[in-house]
Amino acid sequence: MSLLTFLAHQWHSFWRARNANKSLVLQIILGIFYLLIFLEIAGIGILLPYLLEERMPGKDPVLLFSSYIIYYFLTGLLFRFQLQELPSLSIQPYLTQNIKRSSMLRFLNVRSVVHVINILPLFVFIPFSVVVILPAYGTVATVCFLVSMFALVVNNHFLNMYIKRRSISSSWWFFAIIIIIAILKGFDYFKIISFEKTSANLFIGLLHHPWLCIIPLALATVIFLINNNYLRSHLYIEELVSERKLTISKKYSFLDKYGDVGEMIALDLKLIFRNKRPKSLIILSGVILLYGFIFYPKYLQTGNYTVLFLFALFITGLFISNYGQFLFAWQSSHFDGMMSYNINMKQYIKAKFSLFVTVCSLQFLIASFYGFMGWRILPIQLAAFLYSIGVNSFVTIYAATYNYKYLNLSKSASMNFQGIGALQWLQSLLISFGPVGVFYLLNKFVGFWAAIICISALGITGLALNEVIINWLVGQFNIRKHKILEGFRER
């Protein structure tokens, strides 16, 4: 069986996936989105020398560029740990067929290389080299430079694959690399040993002596061979996937006193912490909390409260839109069960709402420490918080009743558009820019406090009416219940 047949199967599996987005409009939008990303990155490659010139005038852009290459590849490795997955399971159906091991290996290797993270850097390196290096150092040097860069990308790629295959968890490696980068940066910062200079010397040297590109090539070949040999001797499904740890039953006893609603919140919490995709969303919601450090000071200074309010909405309410857009879809693999257990639908919806309120309150409390940056942050965040739980939570639950797409929980969330339809895009625009628009107008034409009070009042009204709204949502849910169930059964 040739490599091409394998790749053709992969191509089919991508496009024929049951829940691949069949909507043409969305595919076009996504297509444009990807194209823009690629163009932007290529643009960075072309504009990089000018940007460098502008920031640090009078310095050779090639020198500057070269001095960061080591750091680039180290941080690249970090991203790889998070973004890249082992493509092992795709060979499962072939293991029992009459196919030579070597061709399966070749497939695994080639398949793994096809990844955004390997392709994107080329969009920086190639334009940069053509614009800057080619005129200064000539064709041979440029080609050799590009070959080296590519070899280093491949080297990083297989190093990551190898580490992931060898170790149960790559998180130790992740932190080890962070520490290495910190140490190198530290040496640089305190001018003990300059790794930036080392990096520059290495790669400028490479440009002067193009034949040196055999070193990165050799490195890439060695790591490829190590990886290949390891795979050859471990071509068994149970050895290809990382090992499973022993799990312990957990009980959130503090939720006991809330009866069935508490029980369902506990279920949602377990869902979040035991599955890859929701877990990464939670981590994201945590990271967003740090955004305040980056954005608050700037806009506090300029007194741009509308932008502050937008960030406050993200910081206090991102969990709602992130988790809420798949509110029911998270449970799509066992939704048949959820609908036939002895669960009252009103309590079910109420549990979802309570989860939103709980997590958002937590985010709000933590974010209140930003009050130290300036007191105005507190009323802004309070208004954003009240609006999030009093209005956005219900809007999100309503929108979720229109989501009929099955969701696979074990795939990671980054660049994963499974289950996302046009409605989700619309919803995320609506729940963030709706209130921001109101805030902007009131703040501009009436005053800061009018905006705060109005937004808060909207939120409080929603909270006060929660019984009524939840009853209505149950009705809405029941109208589309069978459609949701049918959609979730299509995997």
Place this chain on the structure above:
Amino acid sequence: MISIKKLQKSYKGITAVDIDVLEIHAGEVIGLVGNNGAGKTTFFRLLLDLIRANSGEILSKGNLVTTTEEWKSYTAAYIDEGFLIDYLTPEEYFYFVGKLNQLSKADVDDFLHTYQAFFDDAILKKGKYIRDFSKGNQFKIGIIAALLTNPELLILDEPFANLDPTTQLRLVDMIKKMAADNRMCIIVSSHDINHVSEVSSRILLMEKGKIIKDIAGGEAAYDEMVEYFKVK
């Protein structure tokens, strides 16, 4: 217990279920048989209000299953893995289902203790999530969770298909015992005409969505099914 009138469900013009009148009484053990595509699973899903019928109605204890929720409190079902919450451990899952039916942890533990033999030491305290169990063991978990709530109406879709021979025989005994002791209404579908004729007090044979035979269980039913299913 269940009464069905003019129930129809079709997919793209192809009839999946078409039942004119059907009454199912408490204490009956119904064996639902029929080849693939006869509409058994669709019928079960209709009973549980998981799909919407094109027309007709299903009454459970006199209430429509589509507009009321009371039936959930006395009905338990296991159709496929879609009923299992796969990121829970079996114990957590049992406690969850128990809690929803007002059973304490101790109640659930007691119950599990009496079914130890059924589990054959392969399920409890294994430190695994349900998703990491084999298909057969997942099936056992699903069946036990359905029994746990001591329902008045129990629905099992092909329970014998995924079980090992020992467990199949155990399940046959369990179903017989439950029906005799509790006057539980049990509906099982199966391709195993041997087991199904043994446990059932009444056999419904489906073909292309219609119930074409409605006969009493036992040896005679077995012979009739052999006659129907044999290759012509």
